[in-house]
Amino acid sequence: MKKLLMATAAMALTTSAAYAEDVKLGILIGFTGPIESLTEAMASGAELAMKEVTDSGAFMDGSSVTGVRADTGCIDNGLSTSNAERLIADGVAGIIGGDCSGVTGAILQNVAIPNGMVMISPSATSPGLSTVEDNDLFFRTAPSDAREGQVMAEILMDKGIKSIALTYTNNDYGKGLADAIKTSFEAAGGEVTIMAAHEDGKADYSAEVGALAAAGGDILVVAGYLDQGGLGIIKSALDTGAFDTFGLPGGMIGDSLPENVGPDLNGSFGQIAGSGGEGIEKLTEMAGSAFDATSPYTPESYDAAALFMFAMQAAKSTDPAAYGPKILEVANAPGEKIYPGELAKGLKIIAEGGDIDYVGASAVELIGPGESAGSYREIEVKDGKNETVNFR
Amino acid sequence: MDLLNAIVALTNFVIVPAVSYGSQLALGALGVTLIYGILRFSNFAHGDTMAFGAMVTILFTWWFQGMGLTLGPLPTALLALPFGIAVTALLLIGTDRVVYRFYREQKAKPVILVIVSLGVMFIMNGIVRFIIGPDDQQFADGARFIVSARDFKEWSGLDEGLAIKTSQGLTVITTIIAVALLFWFLNRTRTGKSMRAYSDNEDLALLSGINPERVVMYTWLIVAALTTVAGVLYGLDKSFKPFTYFQLLLPIFASAIVGGLGSPLGAIAGGFVIAFSEVTITYAWKKVLGYLLPDALEPSGLVQLLSTDYKFAVSFVILLIVLLFRPTGLFRGKSV
Numbered sequence: 010m011k012k013l014l015m016a017t018a019a020m021a022l023t024t025s026a027a028y029a030e031d032v033k034l035g036i037l038i039g040f041t042g043p044i045e046s047l048t049e050a051m052a053s054g055a056e057l058a059m060k061e062v063t064d065s066g067a068f069m070d071g072s073s074v075t076g077v078r079a080d081t082g083c084i085d086n087g088l089s090t091s092n093a094e095r096l097i098a099d100g101v102a103g104i105i106g107g108d109c110s111g112v113t114g115a116i117l118q119n120v121a122i123p124n125g126m127v128m129i130s131p132s133a134t135s136p137g138l139s140t141v142e143d144n145d146l147f148f149r150t151a152p153s154d155a156r157e158g159q160v161m162a163e164i165l166m167d168k169g170i171k172s173i174a175l176t177y178t179n180n181d182y183g184k185g186l187a188d189a190i191k192t193s194f195e196a197a198g199g200e201v202t203i204m205a206a207h208e209d210g211k212a213d214y215s216a217e218v219g220a221l222a223a224a225g226g227d228i229l230v231v232a233g234y235l236d237q238g239g240l241g242i243i244k245s246a247l248d249t250g251a252f253d254t255f256g257l258p259g260g261m262i263g264d265s266l267p268e269n270v271g272p273d274l275n276g277s278f279g280q281i282a283g284s285g286g287e288g289i290e291k292l293t294e295m296a297g298s299a300f301d302a303t304s305p306y307t308p309e310s311y312d313a314a315a316l317f318m319f320a321m322q323a324a325k326s327t328d329p330a331a332y333g334p335k336i337l338e339v340a341n342a343p344g345e346k347i348y349p350g351e352l353a354k355g356l357k358i359i360a361e362g363g364d365i366d367y368v369g370a371s372a373v374e375l376i377g378p379g380e381s382a383g384s385y386r387e388i389e390v391k392d393g394k395n396e397t398v399n400f401r
Numbered sequence: 402m403d404l405l406n407a408i409v410a411l412t413n414f415v416i417v418p419a420v421s422y423g424s425q426l427a428l429g430a431l432g433v434t435l436i437y438g439i440l441r442f443s444n445f446a447h448g449d450t451m452a453f454g455a456m457v458t459i460l461f462t463w464w465f466q467g468m469g470l471t472l473g474p475l476p477t478a479l480l481a482l483p484f485g486i487a488v489t490a491l492l493l494i495g496t497d498r499v500v501y502r503f504y505r506e507q508k509a510k511p512v513i514l515v516i517v518s519l520g521v522m523f524i525m526n527g528i529v530r531f532i533i534g535p536d537d538q539q540f541a542d543g544a545r546f547i548v549s550a551r552d553f554k555e556w557s558g559l560d561e562g563l564a565i566k567t568s569q570g571l572t573v574i575t576t577i578i579a580v581a582l583l584f585w586f587l588n589r590t591r592t593g594k595s596m597r598a599y600s601d602n603e604d605l606a607l608l609s610g611i612n613p614e615r616v617v618m619y620t621w622l623i624v625a626a627l628t629t630v631a632g633v634l635y636g637l638d639k640s641f642k643p644f645t646y647f648q649l650l651l652p653i654f655a656s657a658i659v660g661g662l663g664s665p666l667g668a669i670a671g672g673f674v675i676a677f678s679e680v681t682i683t684y685a686w687k688k689v690l691g692y693l694l695p696d697a698l699e700p701s702g703l704v705q706l707l708s709t710d711y712k713f714a715v716s717f718v719i720l721l722i723v724l725l726f727r728p729t730g731l732f733r734g735k736s737v
Binding site for chain 1: 410413415418422546551553554562564566640642644645648679680683684686687688689703705708709712
């Protein structure tokens with residue numbers, strides 16, 4: 010026992026000592042489950058940032074950073090907490106994740122807070138996570154769904170849509186987002202004819218669609234998952250001719266949806282967290298053909314990894330208690346604006362005692378309890394492709 | 402015009418889906434009822450047998466599609482169906498030889514056979530997932546609609562559309578053919594008559610020289626055909642995902658019991674009773690009533706008796722009511 014204590018103490022000393030080491034960052038997102046088609050690009054985005062920093066040699070006296078992937082299953086609380094514990098046992102310095110809101114809350118409560126581990130989620134968007142008691146350990150580069158609700162209401166109003174039917178996937182994410190859309194849309198003078206839940210993973214959604222069609226509305230807003238019930242609802246609604254146009258919030262935006270539904274989806278529209286301009290263009294260029302940088306939550310993943318490394322550089326430590334408070338400092342003004350591909354420059358400025366304002370690929374601006382202020386891409390499905398038509 | 406709109410809306414969202422769902426349940430319940438009548442146990446592996454039959458058919462369908470073999474407007478799966486039935490029949494007869502025959506010779510109690518079938522269910526479940534994986538599989542091709550909602554609106558000038566999918570039309574026609582064949586077989590052929598005799602009174606049937614092993618084999622052959630057809634039709638109409646077949650077990654058993662276990666006619670009636678109850682009780686009647694009632698009486702709520710979340714609860718409740726008040730089912734089958 011004494012030996013073990015001494016060994017751990019020695020380990021703790023070495024981790025905080027300022028010489029080159031290998032820093033591990035956990036990438037804890039749903040490689041299986043309802044958003045599995047998005048997570049590959051997300052992980053690649055985060056790893057790209059780590060590679061960039063490692064190659065620069067400017068990080069903490071030439072330390073290298075590697076990612077450790079682990080699965081949440083998106084909706085599997087047991088799997089995600091046990092994998093989070095495994096990551097901590099592996100000695101990660103921070104966790105990029107979780108992905109879906111429900112498991113993110115579970116990891117935070119059961120693993121991150123008891124172990125004092127910092128989490129930056131690139132994609133958990135439930136408004137409930139804004140008010141959770143997190144001991145300042147939880148941040149997200151994705152905005153809260155409360156903001157997405159406002160954006161969706163604006164888009165609907167701009168398109169002259171007066172009434173919507175609303176269905177959501179029956180979990181924290183779906184319920185939170187649906188509430189946000191309903192509140193904002195009604196405040197703007199629109200009418201929500203029905204707000205009904207659907208379960209994922211069923212073969213037949215004709216009963217659900219029957220109820221939605223009976224309630225009526227100009228369009229059907231589907232706050233679900235594109236690989237799951239959301240797809241089933243849209244197919245069934247098109248088959249029965251119940252609705253022709255669909256409102257697609259973040260969880261429904263992805264290349265697989267237009268592919269699976271076909272030309273009938275053309276004209277449907279939605280929005281997803283993301284921004285235009287310099288940041289995302291640079292990231293797309295850097296990613297090349299290795300992965301799709303414009304895939305949902307991929308820029309946010311790159312930014313989450315970058316924020317970790319900047320904060321560690323600023324604190325000169327990989328100890329979560331030391332670098333955690335620095336995250337808001339490096340993310341926000343004042344300071345030199347840093348874009349993707351300029352991570353080395355940012356690290357040097359910090360090392361020289363300067364201040365940076367990380368903009369990154371998703372126009373990072375952390376507000377309130379450490380969540381993204383939220384810029385959104387307005388998407389319209391044209392010729393079987395998701396096209397970005399506007400930024401909000 | 403309003404009356405027509407109401408009828409079309411009702412047909413589109415209630416009658417068409419319920420008829421096709423009812424046909425699929427009826428085919429499933431027929432298999433359950435046959436096994437109960439002749440082999441005298443409730444076969445829990447039924448849902449996963451459907452999944453297995455559908456899976457084999459899908460594999461053949463993909464092979465045919467790969468060779469460029471299609472049926473034009475009809476799904477290629479129809480062509481693959483006989484092969485699916487054949488492989489499923491081999492599996493079922495194999496299972497009977499390896500598992501059920503042992504317990505039959507022991508004259509095991511029905512409850513033991515039920516548990517045995519539960520074990521068979523898990524193994525079949527595993528086999529299906531092992532071969533084709535747990536995900537959704539697409540295998541439908543050919544024309545998607547007989548009548549599409551958009552065409553119907555243009556043709557009729559009504560506000561409401563009516564959509565009938567090819568798979569729904571096929572389901573009903575195939576069910577009618579399968580049921581007609583089955584009844585002809587049971588009532589007109591020598592083998593069918595011996596099966597009914599065996600079901601009515603095992604000892605008397607044995608005395609009159611009926612070979613029980615033969616009866617059992619024919620039963621499994623028929624069950625293989627019924628389950629594969631039901632599984633493929635359900636997969637074509639909805640989507641193929643192994644887990645959903647396991648979920649079908651409850652409504653199928655409810656259908657068989659409501660109709661009266663052991664009664665083929667009852668199984669069919671039960672299938673439609675369950676399907677129509679599930680769909681009508683969870684349907685929001687606002688639109689239909691809005692067309693029918695004068696403006697002043699138009700409902701402001703959804704007029705939905707039960708949220709769609711409780712769809713499976715409906716079959717449970719019907720099952721309970723039938724078991725409480727008429728344990729033999731609508732058609733006087735065997736009491737459970």
